[in-house]
Amino acid sequence: MTLRSPLGQVLGLGAAKDGVSHWWAQRLSAVALVPLTLWFLVSVVRLDAADFSAAHVWLSAPVHAVGALLLVVVLCVHSRLGLQVVVEDYVHQPGAKLVTLVAIDFAHVLVVAIGAFAILKVAFGAAP
């Protein structure tokens, strides 16, 4: 039992109730991705990527492994939030919208799991 009026309970919640947190998470992940993506791009270009041992040694260094983990996780967070907005804006049929959003969620969790597993396997595995 609450003494708040029905109007008072919903004021400020908005249609989706969590719009600001979505907006904020999108910006925070964007800011984090500026250094993460640039670091990763420069590192991979500087690496002789065709050389398995060189790439393996690079990724197995703790700092690089943690950086790569952060990159994969934050990329997926940012990508998921961005694709969600695009789907919500352009897919109007409710059933198709739900199916697409669920598929996007599953795909991103899968990418994080596979990417993280690969990075950790390299980081904790024996040197080649």
Added chain:
Amino acid sequence: MYTMVLSISHRITGIVLSVGLIPLVYWLVSLASGTAAYALAVERLRSPLLQLLLLGWLFSFFFHLANGIRHLAWDCGFGFERKQARASGWAVFILATLLTVLCVLWVLQLRGAPV
């Protein structure tokens, strides 16, 4: 540059970059799977089609990065006048193109290919 062109381009490059998660994870998985898998991955990624796609991802990345910073500036309340928004739009396009060209030249130089 018209802001509407930049706006839809931000979304399109964003979708393109989301698809780019697949080759990124593929590269990581191949690195975790040993020398044979990695050699195959490098061979595939160096195929003409993939090199072309990687070029597209590279431009998309620089475009989305530059335009994303433009969006963050807007979020902070800067650059909203039409003239400023169009000028920054051109700046984003030129910067993204320039960074893509420089990055490609850098890669070619490191590979020892004639530039």
